[in-house]
Amino acid sequence: MATNGSGSGGAVATRGTASNYLQRGPSPSGLADVLDLILDKGLVIDAYVRVSVVGIEILTIDARIVVASVDTYLRFAEAVNRLDLSETGGVGLTELGGDGAKKKVQGAMEGAGDEMKKSGGKVKEMVKGGRK
Amino acid sequence: MAEAAIYVYGVVRGGEPLELPDGVDGATVSLHDGDGLAVIVSHVADRPVQATRRNLEAHAAVLAAALAERDPVLPMRFGIVLPDAAAVEAEVLGASRGELESLLARFAGTAEFELKALYPDQAALLEEVVRDNPRIAGLRGRGGYHEQIQLGELVAAALDERRRSDEGFLLDALTPLAVDRRAREELPERVAAKLSFLVDRNRQAEFEERAEQLAQECHTRLQLRLDGPLPPHNFVDLALPAGAAA
Numbered sequence: 299m300a301t302n303g304s305g306s307g308g309a310v311a312t313r314g315t316a317s318n319y320l321q322r323g324p325s326p327s328g329l330a331d332v333l334d335l336i337l338d339k340g341l342v343i344d345a346y347v348r349v350s351v352v353g354i355e356i357l358t359i360d361a362r363i364v365v366a367s368v369d370t371y372l373r374f375a376e377a378v379n380r381l382d383l384s385e386t387g388g389v390g391l392t393e394l395g396g397d398g399a400k401k402k403v404q405g406a407m408e409g410a411g412d413e414m415k416k417s418g419g420k421v422k423e424m425v426k427g428g429r430k
Numbered sequence: 431m432a433e434a435a436i437y438v439y440g441v442v443r444g445g446e447p448l449e450l451p452d453g454v455d456g457a458t459v460s461l462h463d464g465d466g467l468a469v470i471v472s473h474v475a476d477r478p479v480q481a482t483r484r485n486l487e488a489h490a491a492v493l494a495a496a497l498a499e500r501d502p503v504l505p506m507r508f509g510i511v512l513p514d515a516a517a518v519e520a521e522v523l524g525a526s527r528g529e530l531e532s533l534l535a536r537f538a539g540t541a542e543f544e545l546k547a548l549y550p551d552q553a554a555l556l557e558e559v560v561r562d563n564p565r566i567a568g569l570r571g572r573g574g575y576h577e578q579i580q581l582g583e584l585v586a587a588a589l590d591e592r593r594r595s596d597e598g599f600l601l602d603a604l605t606p607l608a609v610d611r612r613a614r615e616e617l618p619e620r621v622a623a624k625l626s627f628l629v630d631r632n633r634q635a636e637f638e639e640r641a642e643q644l645a646q647e648c649h650t651r652l653q654l655r656l657d658g659p660l661p662p663h664n665f666v667d668l669a670l671p672a673g674a675a676a
Contacts, residue, residue, distance in 0.1 A: 320645035321655035325494050326544055330618070331657075332486050335544070339663045340505040341440070341533075343521055343670045349509030350478035371582025378556055378585055379571050379578075 433457075436512045437479065438522065439470040439492045440661065441504040441530050448499045453492050454485045462515065464523040467530060470496055470503075471518060479509045493661045501631070502537040503661040504530060526670040533666060539631050540609055541659030545641065547600060547622040550653040559588045596652060597623035603644050607637045612664045622652055626664035634659065 326332050337349075437454050444463050450470070453459040457472035470492060479485060489508050497503045512518050522530075549555050560567050566588065569581040597613060600623055605611055607629070614624040629637045638656070645654040 318646075319649045319654070320642045321653070323655065323657045325490055325660055326546075326657045329483050329486070331544070331546065332483075332490055333481075334614070334624070335660075335663050336486060336490055336505070336508040337481070338507060339667055340507040340661075341666050341668055341670055342507045343438075343510055343512075343526075346438075346510050346512055346517075346521070347507065348478040348511040349481050351481045366586065368579060371579050371586060373582070374585040374589075375578040375582035377552075378560060378566065378581060381553065381556055381560060381570075383557060383560065 433473040433475055434514065435474050435476040436462075436471050436515060436518055437474040438506050438510045438512060438518070439472075439489060440496065440506050441522065441534070442468050442470065442496060442500045442502070443534060444468040445500065448496055450495050451488070451491050453488050454479055456488075459492050462518050462523075464519060467523055467527065467534075469518055469522050474511060476511075476513070479511060481508065497541065497659060497661050502534055502540065504533050504537065504666055505661040505663050522670070529668070529670060533668070537628075537662050537666070540628050540662065541631060541634065542662045542664060543627045543629055543637065543641075543656060543658035544660065544664075545600065545604070545623070545625045545627065546655045546657075547596060547624075548620050548653045548655070549622055549651070552620060555589070555592070555651075556585070559585055559592070563588055593617070593622055597625070599648070600625060600644065600654075604637065604640060607633055607640055610665060628662055628665050629659075631659075 326335055437457070439453065439459065442448075442461075444461075444466050445468065447461055448470075450459040453472040454474055457474060459470060459472045461468040462471045486508060493503055493505045512521060560570060563584065566581060566584050569577055569584070572578070572581070601611065601613065604625070604627060608627040609630055610628040612626040614626075617624060627637070641654065641656045645652075645656075648654070
């Protein structure tokens with residue numbers, strides 16, 4: 299176990315450890331993979347294909363194929379925008395500038411009345427800081 | 431009768447009966463022997479076959495079980511239904527005999543292995559993309575619609591490039607141990623690569639061992655799953671000639 303470098307020295311020991319990383323099956327288990335394997339592959343006699351796919355649950359999230367489209371791009375952009383990269387220093391601040399945070403701060407400003415005058419400066423600063 | 435038609439799973443060389451699990455719609459599976467070839471069949475209702483999970487898995491399981499007992503197995507696509515036993519004789523054993531004989535010879539002593547590589551952590555993958563691409567990092571969080579589209583496009587391109595490089599890494603490592611290979615082009619989001627390898631049985635252990643090593647080498651960025659031995663589903667992509675087709 300201790301010796302398990304990238305080389306192939308002790309075949310038995312290395313194998314025992316390496317196999318923990320490889321998921322192994324006799325045949326694909328997910329429906330999408332089973333479909334992928336047998337629905338349109340293999341020998342075929344075209345005139346005799348008689349399949350009914352009514353109600354089949356093909357489009358699970360996991361099986362969603364990446365298509366080049368505006369929707370896909372916006373989804374990727376959103377996913378990247380949402381990332382919290384705080385450990386890179388400072389980038390995490392932009393999270394505060396998200397719509398949610400802004401609304402919350404605005405709400406606080408509108409509802410606070412006189413209190414606002416005291417703390418207003420602080421809130422504005424937060425908003426500014428968050429947006430940068 | 432309702433169960434008048436014949437569902438066809440695949441073709442093997444003729445011989446002793448095989449021990450096979452129940453097939454499509456729970457029917458008993460048997461061999462239709464004919465002069466050196468045998469067609470794996472079961473009775474089925476004379477209507478289109480429902481592509482339910484159960485039926486799809488039954489089709490695959492029958493073929494996998496056949497392969498465990500008799501090599502090679504030529505797999506049929508899911509959902510081939512012939513009207514009766516006479517049609518099995520005419521369309522499969524008759525019209526396609528030559529093709530089948532040569533395919534049996536070609537795939538003797540081989541099996542297919544399916545390798546699927548997943549990205550275990552999509553957030554980590556996107557973080558890498560942002561860190562490695564200053565343009566993406568720069569556009570991140572910018573409000574404009576067009577900037578967001580541009581950002582998405584750049585991310586998609588970066589992910590594509592990443593996929594190509596991961597797929598290349600796997601192909602480079604395993605192709606030397608295989609007879610043939612196929613790579614799927616359209617992939618779900620979490621999937622880095624989906625590869626099929628046709629492997630000589632004499633090198634199967636070596637191939638499996640290499641796959642295990644690979645899984646260990648790249649486990650922080652890719653999660654590998656290997657399935658097989660399977661009949662050569664991805665390598666017998668062939669339309670058989672039909673004689674008196676309906």
